Amino acid sequence: MDSAIEVADLRKTFRPRNAPPVEAVRGVGFSVGEGEFFGILGPNGAGKTTTLEMIEGILEPDGGRVAVLGRSPWPHSAELTSRIGVQLQTNAFFEFLTVTEQLRTYAQLYGQPEERVEEILDVVGLSEHRRQRCEKLSGGQQQRLSIACALIGDPEVVFLDEPTSALDPQARRNMWELLRKINAEGRTMVLTTHYMEEAEFLCDRVAIMDSGRILALDSPASLVAGLDAPTHIKVGAHQLSDAQVEDLTDLGVQRENGTVEFETRDPQALLVRLAEAGALEGLAVRTANLEDVFLGVTGREWRD
Incomplete structure (x- = not known):
């Protein structure tokens, strides 16, 4: 399997004013194969989101190397940005827009035709809510809209930062089925989550992080078998x-x-x-x- 993502000796230290430096990521390395569903797990403060943001090109690494689809995400590359989709931990939609208007705006930014909006509305199950303003959507609907925004550019790689946080069990299960469907289309998926059941259900392999380091990496089944519990x-x-x-x-x-x-x-x-x-x-x-x-x-x- 060819690699969609290569990470080697990735490092990041934050230096807040009037406080000691925080070494958030300490020499992380892994690869993600094309079409793989890869999970990054860890407790609060483990470095999951910081790692993801460096791979996405949102943060500049202090050291190490990242390649996504053969390109470095930092400094910003417009060509690479058009090939990845990012769903952030916190939703941030344009104010006062309806669902359709929101997706049309994203489609224009990615140079996608109007038909792409209708296609994505159907994929994420929001066709019936197309005229509803984004702030009026339920939590689960907002999460689906966030996924839709990440997919509108028809990306090869999709990054998901805790996509089911704050969802009720039924909405979470429905989201899992949606994410599996997206992955089955051949897209590479990278997920951070606190939900172990979610990672077992979705991920081909998972990396368990703590204190900025990867402590275990394998398929969920292999990790469980190795526990000998x-x-x-x-x-x-x-x-x-x-x-x-x-x-x-x-x-x-x-x-x-x-x-x-x-x-x-x-x-x-x-x-x-x-x-x-x-x-x-x-x-x-x-x-x-x-x-x-x-x-x-x-x-x-x-x-x-």
């Missing part, structure tokens, strides 16, 4: 006598709210033993997921 199996406590629970104390056992939760590395054998005891009512099985990887890599302490 136990399986948690929970059943109603009323189905097991104390003696039966005692018989299973070679496993990790936790009692809480009328349930018994076992921790095991051989879930098949435990399920057989529970079935023999007639204790499968309310059975819940939880295997390791990307959130477990994330917490294992970045820690569990509070972040400001």
Whole structure:
């Protein structure tokens, strides 16, 4: 797979007045293949957005190298700008314009025909809201309009900075389906997100960042497999006598709210033993997921 993005030893330090320097990005490096859906994960202050903004050409790096579609995004390149689409963390629309007027303005900036506006309205599901003013849209609709603005120039690479933040679960799921559809068209997608389930659903590979560095990088499935974490199996406590629970104390056992939760590395054998005891009512099985990887890599302490 050819690379759409190459990042090597990327660095950025902010120097605020009357405060110590903040080393936001410390030698980050990765590549993103053409047509890949790539995620950048990390806690607040990890350096995700700063990294993304340097790749987009919004910020100048202090060191390192970035190439997007074979070109450096800094200094500004009009030819490269026409080939990428950027959805920022905060929506910023032209005041008092309707949805259609907003997209027409962007289409003119990118030299796109009027037909492109109608096409994008249909892609993001905003055709019925074409005459509505942008500030009157719901949160989910505004997020879709933000994606539409990023797509209006027919980009090869799309950057998404927390595109589903503040959305309700239904709107978030709908957004995931939209982003998958966009990626299926062959566009390269780069996403930052706080939602581990979102990254597992969308991304071919993810990089987990903390303190300005990449600590893990692989496919979500490979990262989870590499964790070698136990399986948690929970059943109603009323189905097991104390003696039966005692018989299973070679496993990790936790009692809480009328349930018994076992921790095991051989879930098949435990399920057989529970079935023999007639204790499968309310059975819940939880295997390791990307959130477990994330917490294992970045820690569990509070972040400001």
